Amino acid sequence: MAEIEIDTRGETCPVPLVECRKALKKASAGDEVTILGTHPASKKEIPMACKALGLEIIGVEEKDEEWKIKIRR
Secondary structure, eight states: OOEEEEOOOOTTTTTTHHHHHHHHSSSSSSSSEEEEEEHHHHHHHHHHHHHHHTTTEEEEEEEETEEEEEOOO
């Protein structure tokens, strides 16, 4: 199992979602992808997109203006 971290802090829509999708395409089954960001809409859009793809959302954390979303491929 690999852990992949994508930092999209400071980026606005649609960059975080696009980068998330790129990372998930490269990931193998069982890999964990962590997306770091600051754009509020992306914090909602990324989990919705992942659920639609049948992926597991491990967790969503938020601290101050930053968020972290962990996804299992």
